[in-house]
Amino acid sequence: MMNNQSADNLMQRYVEICNSALDHNKDRFPFKQILGTAKTCSANRLVEVLIEGAARNEDSHVLSIENGKLVCRAHSACGNCQCDGKWVIGKAYLQNVLARPDSYIENPARLNWEWLLPSA
Secondary structure: OOOHHHHHHHHHHHHHHHHHHHHHOOOOOOHHHHHHHHHHHOOOOOEEEEEOOOOOHHHOEEEEEEOOEEEEEEHHHOOOOOOOEEEEEOHHHHHHHHHOHHHHHHOHHHOOOHHHOOOO
16 A cells, blocks of 8 residues: 555646646647646546555545646545545556656646546
């Protein structure tokens, strides 16, 4: 099982890379249109994220979009849970993104944006 600190570090760094990818590609076609629509459709949406291998609820996080940026918080900060969905992501995937951030920033299609979908 992962400890809270490592789960927090993985998620915080992942969100930093996602935000860099959004910022770096904000004017590129088709990312501008796709990501703009995703931001609009997912505004005010809270999605619980559980990293595979993290067995405790305290190891989960909440993703949202605030002021055009992805934000990650510990799920414990989501008092009286009001999450709109749940998304499970692999620890190996997160580690791969963190090991090669430039590749994902240059091509945000490589990032997993599944949590933005209403069905998540």
